[in-house]
Amino acid sequence: MSLMARDYSFLLFKSVSHALSAEIILKRHEIPFKLIPVPKQISSDCGVCIRFSPVDNERITGALSCAVDIDRVVSAGCDTIFS
Amino acid sequence: MDCIYLDNAATSWPKPREVITAMKDYQENLGASPGRSGHRLAIEAGRTVLDARIALAELFNAPSPLDIIFTKNATEALNISTLGLLRAGDHVITSSMEHNSIMRPLRFLETRGVEVTVARCSPEGELDPEDIRPLIKNNTRAIYLTHASNVSGTIMPVERAGAIAREHGILFCVDAAQTAGAIPIDVERMNIDLLAFTGHKSLFGPSGTGGLYLRKGLDREIDPLIMGGTGSRSEFEDQPDFMPDKFESGTPNTIGIAGLLAGVRFVMGSGIEAIEERERGLAFSFIQGISSFEGVTVYGPAAAVKRIPVVSFNINGMSPSDAALFFDEKYNIMTRPGLHCAPSAHRTMGTFPIGTNRMSFGFFNSDADVRTAIEAVGELHDYKNQ
Numbered sequence: 001m002s003l004m005a006r007d008y009s010f011l012l013f014k015s016v017s018h019a020l021s022a023e024i025i026l027k028r029h030e031i032p033f034k035l036i037p038v039p040k041q042i043s044s045d046c047g048v049c050i051r052f053s054p055v056d057n058e059r060i061t062g063a064l065s066c067a068v069d070i071d072r073v074v075s076a077g078c079d080t081i082f083s
Numbered sequence: 084m085d086c087i088y089l090d091n092a093a094t095s096w097p098k099p100r101e102v103i104t105a106m107k108d109y110q111e112n113l114g115a116s117p118g119r120s121g122h123r124l125a126i127e128a129g130r131t132v133l134d135a136r137i138a139l140a141e142l143f144n145a146p147s148p149l150d151i152i153f154t155k156n157a158t159e160a161l162n163i164s165t166l167g168l169l170r171a172g173d174h175v176i177t178s179s180m181e182h183n184s185i186m187r188p189l190r191f192l193e194t195r196g197v198e199v200t201v202a203r204c205s206p207e208g209e210l211d212p213e214d215i216r217p218l219i220k221n222n223t224r225a226i227y228l229t230h231a232s233n234v235s236g237t238i239m240p241v242e243r244a245g246a247i248a249r250e251h252g253i254l255f256c257v258d259a260a261q262t263a264g265a266i267p268i269d270v271e272r273m274n275i276d277l278l279a280f281t282g283h284k285s286l287f288g289p290s291g292t293g294g295l296y297l298r299k300g301l302d303r304e305i306d307p308l309i310m311g312g313t314g315s316r317s318e319f320e321d322q323p324d325f326m327p328d329k330f331e332s333g334t335p336n337t338i339g340i341a342g343l344l345a346g347v348r349f350v351m352g353s354g355i356e357a358i359e360e361r362e363r364g365l366a367f368s369f370i371q372g373i374s375s376f377e378g379v380t381v382y383g384p385a386a387a388v389k390r391i392p393v394v395s396f397n398i399n400g401m402s403p404s405d406a407a408l409f410f411d412e413k414y415n416i417m418t419r420p421g422l423h424c425a426p427s428a429h430r431t432m433g434t435f436p437i438g439t440n441r442m443s444f445g446f447f448n449s450d451a452d453v454r455t456a457i458e459a460v461g462e463l464h465d466y467k468n469q
């Protein structure tokens with residue numbers, strides 16, 4: 001994985017339905033993010049995840065709490081994953 | 084001569100132009116499998132499916148779009164609601180006006196140790212909700228009730244039955260095949276735990292679409308009938324245990340769902356009350372028109388507000404299938420004679436085993452269609468009375 005990936009955090013969801021539900025909410029809150037295929041280093045699942053900048057961490061989790069089930073948050077710089 | 088389509092209770096036709104356009108757009112420009120791959124087209128297909136859940140959740144006042152799963156029709160949704168939920172030793176209550184899509188799974192479950200009580204309705208197809216109360220037992224698990232009969236057109240007392248179910252801690256499942264898109268449905272106000280709907284009737288979607296709303300948490304008590312790939316949790320060999328994936332294995336009917344989404348938006352754009360008023364007006368003019376013919380019997384409740392635009396009738400001495408052939412050949416009117424997949428409803432009305440003629444009106448029928456239909460019934464009646 002490139003150094004770039006270390007600079008981002010990722011939200012993982014149980015399914016695409018959840019990821020796309022989160023997308024609608026984040027767009028409404030005008031929080032920058034990108035919907036991308038789940039990087040292999042994070043999970044072998046074939047779905048999509050939300051990549052975001054760590055500076056938006058609190059806004060994102062705040063906007064999504066109670067609204068969408070988040071499966072896992074992978075924080076930026078997590079070496080065990082991006083080895 | 085254009086054909087006059089009066090079989091909207093079987094499936095609605097024609098569909099709004101928007102529905103055809105949406106399906107064509109999907110196939111030409113998207114075409115990918117939602118929830119399977121991470122590429123742009125797959126994501127866009129996934130958005131279409133989610134948008135359809137959002138629109139349906141709004142239409143039914145469901146708390147969350149992910150409380151809705153897609154099936155191929157109401158029949159599959161009702162099979163999940165019965166075969167997936169009930170266990171030997173459970174008791175259930177249903178009405179004598181039900182369609183075979185509920186009766187057959189329940190009769191099957193009877194052979195597997197589920198106890199079924201059928202609440203008798205009046206010959207007009209009406210159910211007094213208070214008749215449900217004495218039928219409730221300690222092991223009563225659920226009440227299954229159609230929102231409106233596809234034979235007599237009778238609207239059932241769903242809200243009051245839902246209140247009784249809630250009072251007794253019993254699950255309440257409603258078959259909205261005939262009503263979704265035609266009359267307002269509010270799963271919260273009506274205390275509905277499971278709402279089975281079909282996409283191809285009053286929601287104006289194509290055939291092969293339908294779904295089920297499940298009250299939050301209920302998904303944990305229901306087994307899926309079909310298991311397999313969902314695009315999620317691919318590293319595991321066991322079925323996902325969360326909504327909506329638990330009940331949506333296999334590549335979905337995305338082109339159909341794209342059409343259904345356009346159909347639901349058409350309903351919401353037209354206004355469900357406006358649709359209801361228009362259709363009720365057509366059916367009532369027809370009923371008034373044919374009621375004056377001697378020897379013509381119209382079934383179902385007399386009051387317009389108690390019925391959907393489905394009209395069953397018989398012409399003295401004329402079999403429904405002969406009449407249907409006459410309507411088709413002489414007047415280009417498409418109708419459905421017989422038992423309408425609902426033998427129990429016909430027994431209740433006293434029309435078993437001959438059945439009835441059924442003309443069912445839709446949003447796209449005109450006043451002229453109604454006049455022609457009245458004329459056709461009049462001609463048959465004159466012929467029988469010569």
Ligand SMILES: Cc1ncc(COP(=O)(O)O)c(C=O)c1O
Pocket residue numbers: 092093156157158159182184229231232233258260261281282293
């Ligand atoms: C009252 C009722 N329930 C269930 C159904 C089944 O719907 P579908 O054939 O779409 O599964 C129908 C229509 O056929 C119906 O009229």
